Amino acid sequence: xxxxxxxIYAYASDLLKEDLGRGxxxxxxxxxxxxxxxxxxLGKQDFVLCGLEIAEAVFSTLDANxxxxxxxxxxxxxxxxxxxxxxxxxxxxxxxxxxxALNLMQRLSGVATLTRAFVERIAGTTARIVDTRKTxxxxxxxxxxxxxxxxxxxxxxxxxxxxLIKDNHIALSGGVRRxxxxxxxxxxxLMKIEVEVANKSQLREAIAAGADxxxxxxxxxxxxxxxxxxxxxxxxxxxxxASGGVSLETVRELAECGVDLISVGAxxxxxxxxxxSLKIASL
Numbered sequence: 001x002x003x004x005x006x007x008i009y010a011y012a013s014d015l016l017k018e019d020l021g022r023g024x025x026x027x028x029x030x031x032x033x034x035x036x037x038x039x040x041x042l043g044k045q046d047f048v049l050c051g052l053e054i055a056e057a058v059f060s061t062l063d064a065n066x067x068x069x070x071x072x073x074x075x076x077x078x079x080x081x082x083x084x085x086x087x088x089x090x091x092x093x094x095x096x097x098x099x100x101a102l103n104l105m106q107r108l109s110g111v112a113t114l115t116r117a118f119v120e121r122i123a124g125t126t127a128r129i130v131d132t133r134k135t136x137x138x139x140x141x142x143x144x145x146x147x148x149x150x151x152x153x154x155x156x157x158x159x160x161x162x163x164l165i166k167d168n169h170i171a172l173s174g175g176v177r178r179x180x181x182x183x184x185x186x187x188x189x190l191m192k193i194e195v196e197v198a199n200k201s202q203l204r205e206a207i208a209a210g211a212d213x214x215x216x217x218x219x220x221x222x223x224x225x226x227x228x229x230x231x232x233x234x235x236x237x238x239x240x241x242a243s244g245g246v247s248l249e250t251v252r253e254l255a256e257c258g259v260d261l262i263s264v265g266a267x268x269x270x271x272x273x274x275x276x277s278l279k280i281a282s283l
Contacts, residue, residue: 003145005057011142012057012100019100027095036283037091039098041070041105043078044275048116050074050149051108052085054142055101063093075112075149087278094280106273107139108146114271115150118264121248127255127262130155130241134265143268155263163187164215165195176202180209194241203227207235216259218244225257232258 043049052074059066070085078084087094118129129152135143144154156162165179173179176195183193194213197203206214207230216227224242231238241261242254254262 003141007141008054008057009061012054012061015100015104016058016061016097020096024092024096027092031091031095033092035091036089037094037280038283039087039094039278039280040083041085041087042277042279043080043082043084044277045080047078047109047274047276048112048150049076049078049084049105049109050112050146051105051142054108055105056087058101058104059087059089059093059097062097063089065089066093075151088283091280091282094278098278098280102276102278103273104142106276107136107271108142108149109276110271110273111143111146111268112150113274115147115152115267117248118251118262118267119151121251122255122262125252125255127259128153129251129267130261130263131268132243132263132265133158134269136268147267150267152264152267153261163191163193165193167196167198167217170196170202176205177209180206180211184210194239196243197227200227200230203230204234207231207238211238213239213241215241215243215263221250221253221257224254224259228258 049072052070056068066087066089068085068087072078072084115129122129131144131147131152131154140157144157147154156164163183165183170176170179173182176197180193180195192212194215195206195211196215196217197206198217203214214231216224219227228240231240239261240259241263242259243263246254246262246264247266251262
């Protein structure tokens, strides 16, 4: 998923406002005006890089003539101790943009790194790792971009671009079959319907009602395997998604059950930021 440059710069501008406020009073007080400097980005642990372009946008928003030098790209593996990029420009600009740029790069690289770990764990199966809506408020687009950089895939972006009938919808509408029927009469003909099921009884209802995608929620690997076999037998064209409490320890077993998708909320809501520093020196 490529992000339009205009959107990247809009994010950079908005996030800078949060940190800068009325100005960097410390830098204004102690750093000589006009001083130029060079900053070195250092990876202090192994990680998958994501957010370098966005970090550049942060500094370029402050000064369009900033110079970023790098021979790596988003999605590249960075070994601990590697200087992976450098930036040149007014010292005041490097200091003012430092925290916002690092926060973004650390967060997005953390998501990409954890996603890559899940993707590698299921290598050789036909399953795909997909994200969820369990993202940081305001950063969903960037975090879903990081999932793609890490080798995963995106589920729906928001409530307005996909039908996913979950347990509360089922309870409030009167059951799986009725919920699917109501959805089918309301949505555009090109839109698919996904429904969450918790057991074989609900699965049979979903198949009979013509669900396009079925989410097997919070099931054991044995239960998932049985539900996959039933679905492949009765509705071979239906996509099957496993979801709920998926970890690096359990994801391989789920993938080997033959599901098409495994949604993992942890790749966004529980990804730890990676340790990246920016060392700045005068030129």
